[in-house]
Amino acid sequence: MKNLITTIASVMIMMVFLLQFINNQVLHNKIMNIDRSVNCFKEIAKQEGRLSDIREEELKTMISKYVDCDESEIAVMADDKVRGRGEIINLKVEIPLKNLIAANEVFGIDDDSNSGIYCCNLYTTSEYVAR
Amino acid sequence: MKNLVILIAIISFGSILMTYQIDFDKMAQEKQRLKFAADEALASASLSIDLWEYANGYLIYDDTKVKNKVKEMMNKNFDKKIFTYKLIISDEKGTNRNYGEGKQDIIDNLSPYLLLKINIGKPNFRCIKCYEDIYVVSAYENQGF
Numbered sequence: 001m002k003n004l005i006t007t008i009a010s011v012m013i014m015m016v017f018l019l020q021f022i023n024n025q026v027l028h029n030k031i032m033n034i035d036r037s038v039n040c041f042k043e044i045a046k047q048e049g050r051l052s053d054i055r056e057e058e059l060k061t062m063i064s065k066y067v068d069c070d071e072s073e074i075a076v077m078a079d080d081k082v083r084g085r086g087e088i089i090n091l092k093v094e095i096p097l098k099n100l101i102a103a104n105e106v107f108g109i110d111d112d113s114n115s116g117i118y119c120c121n122l123y124t125t126s127e128y129v130a131r
Numbered sequence: 132m133k134n135l136v137i138l139i140a141i142i143s144f145g146s147i148l149m150t151y152q153i154d155f156d157k158m159a160q161e162k163q164r165l166k167f168a169a170d171e172a173l174a175s176a177s178l179s180i181d182l183w184e185y186a187n188g189y190l191i192y193d194d195t196k197v198k199n200k201v202k203e204m205m206n207k208n209f210d211k212k213i214f215t216y217k218l219i220i221s222d223e224k225g226t227n228r229n230y231g232e233g234k235q236d237i238i239d240n241l242s243p244y245l246l247l248k249i250n251i252g253k254p255n256f257r258c259i260k261c262y263e264d265i266y267v268v269s270a271y272e273n274q275g276f
Contacts (some may be wrong), residue, residue, distance in 0.1 A: 006134050015146030021152060028156040032163060039167045046174070060195035071196055086178055122167075123207040125200075 001084040020104035021102040027097065031118060038093050038120045047088050049128030061095070068102040069096050089131045137149055151258045158254045163233065166210060166267045169249050172204035173271040175188075180273075189223045190243045192210070198230055201247060211251050219246040238254060244272045 010034045041059045043052040051059070058080065060071040067074075077092040101107065104114045179196035181189075199221060204213065217233040222243040237246045250266040 006137075010137060013141055014145070017149065018140075021149060024149065024152055024156065025177065028159070031160060035163055035167070036158070042171075122171075124171055125178060125204070127174075127178065129241070 016106060023099065023102035027100065030067050030097065034093075034095055034118060034120060036062055037062045037066070038091065038122060042089075042091050042124050045078065045091055046068050046124045046127050049075070049082040049084065049126050049130070050080065050089065051091060060099045063093070063095055067095055068098060073086050082130070083128065085126055085129050089121045089124050089126050091120075093119070094118070118119070151256075154254070154256045154258065158188075159163055159213075161251075161254070162265060162267070163219050165249060165251060165265065166269070167271040168205055169209035169247055169267050170271075171208055172201045173245050173269050175204045177271045177273050186259040191222050191224050192220050192243075194220060194228060194230070195244065205249070214249050214251045216250070217239070219247040221246070238270060241270070241272045242274060244270055246270045 040088045041051060041055060041062075048055070055106065056076045057071075059076060063074055064071045073096050075094040077090075077094075079089065083089050096115060097118050098111075098115045100116055101109060101114055104111065105122055135223055151180050158264065177192075179195050179200055180192045181191045184191040197254075198218065200219060200261040201216065205216075207215065217229070217231040217235045218236055219235060220228045220230075221237065221241070233248060233250060238244065238246065246268070248266060248268045251266055253261050254265055261262050
């Protein structure tokens with residue numbers, strides 16, 4: 001009986017690590033996908049001189065597919081002003097990442113504390129020629 | 132006592148495994164960001180051409196501006212400030228110009244191009260030792276605008 005209890009306890013501790021291991025991999029994939037999406041839209045901003053509202057919506061839709069969050073929670077900070085050839089464009093995106101620790105209830109962490117904001121801040125030089 | 136030893140063993144094993152995983156994930160993210168930053172630095176630098184020569188029909192890069200732009204964009208887009216770079220500028224001036232440290236082969240079958248190799252040194256692994264440097268090579272072929 002004593003052995004059984006010890007085994008169950010050990011398996012439970014192992015499960016915490018296993019769950020966190022899986023969760024880390026999921027988070028990693030999310031971050032890689034966010035980076036790729038933002039970089040993709042940075043290239044669009046480079047060609048068009050700015051990130052228009054339609055493009056911002058497209059970016060939000062794309063990111064919300066990878067990350068389990070609503071489109072309204074994603075903040076895209078881009079200049080409205082059209083930048084000409086050679087000028088620098090800044091694109092900043094903030095995405096909330098939830099469920100950072102897998103078994104948060106076990107450690108007594110509530111859902112609100114178990115989240116963070118991933119910030120992607122990229123600069124590009126405009127290639128837009130206004131003609 | 133036996134239980135305690137098993138418990139410590141489980142926690143140590145789990146921690147080592149997770150540290151290993153996080154380190155590798157971090158390295159993968161760093162590599163991807165470095166590639167994006169290097170591509171962007173070159174694309175931005177390729178705009179620095181000699182407009183007077185361009186008007187005469189030659190595409191010639193302004194070396195100083197190219198170098199400064201590469202450094203500026205790398206500092207803006209990449210967190211790690213310490214890196215070594217090798218920049219090869221090939222245009223219609225006739226000769227290839229090399230800047231920076233390291234070795235990198237040139238490309239023969241491209242038209243005017245910029246080639247950049249960025250090396251950020253060894254990754255910071257906590258569990259194992261890594262002997263390989265992290266580096267990326269980016270090329271930008273300029274076909275005029």
